[in-house]
Amino acid sequence: MSRAEQLREVFAECGIGAALEVVGERWSFLILRGAFNGLRHFEEFQTNLGIARNILSNRLGRLVEHGILRRDPDPADRRKVTYRLTEKGRDLLPVLLSLRQWGERWISGHPSNPVLVDRYTRQPIAPMMVQSADGRELSLRDMEWVDREDLDRESNAA
Amino acid sequence: MSRAEQLREVFAECGIGAALEVVGERWSFLILRGAFNGLRHFEEFQTNLGIARNILSNRLGRLVEHGILRRDPDPADRRKVTYRLTEKGRDLLPVLLSLRQWGERWISGHPSNPVLVDRYTRQPIAPMMVQSADGRELSLRDMEWVDREDLDRESNAA
DNA sequence: CCTTTCCGTTGCGATATGCAACCTACTATC
């Protein structure tokens, strides 16, 4: 097995590694943040993020390849191309929000702008947290890592 | 203000960028995954992840610098150094879990091992989701990006 | 002593990124 294949295994043996293979490169998260905030066109991403054009091109291509963004011609202006989130891409919102809330709390020290609010109550969304199946908030002390097979044996024994 | 300028402001201050400066490099998330799974020693990280030793040294140093890991001598063996998560580091759990769940759902297609369970009910934890302040699950359609000052004006007007 | 283990560091080649210039469609203006 080649070194590259070994690495791929290391990355892929866990959902985190699998996810990072797709969105773990530099700029990918920032491009996605832009997409969630309404950026659609190449030039918008480029000027707003200050990313190098070749890298932006590469990242957009990768995100499209992996089905996270959809690439369509702009019907209003045939020079333009629109990049938008697919469902797979939109489903990354919890990742982005967790990261953002952590950054606000521990690095920048203050909430950033704009705020994501409940459209109807106008209240900012709640902090992301880990919850039990029945909705209680869990801290690390309340949790345990269990091998999947051991867990199956437990439930069979019960 | 032009649309481009509006967008520039949107991105100027954001916790995501701040967070990525600290944990956005290659391997950082995987090292943290290891730490959450109980890895403590340099050699454990190295053999478990297959990461190059110089890079591992660099990343551990950065994570310690930023207060995400604590570096202590091992009282039982003075050759050894233990790296453990600080509170700031443990607070990254929602990020890691969101990423992992996304990877399981959209990339690897199956849950990975081991599973994080509620210590008492033995049930796997719930999927990470975005919630309103009063605990309802929100989808993107239920939410809206609002400028912080506009939001303040809204609440004053009400 | 002598060997092994642990946590790095160093040198060097390979890969990824940044920057500027260039290119091809298409659009807008006159």
Add this chain to the structure above:
DNA sequence: GATAGTAGGTTGCATATCGCAACGGAAAGG
């Protein structure tokens, strides 16, 4: 319909980061 400008790239080249293997000091262990 010639000219200029815009959108979305590509290409060449410099720099930064990464991966690998070899080496080193300090502490166990025998």
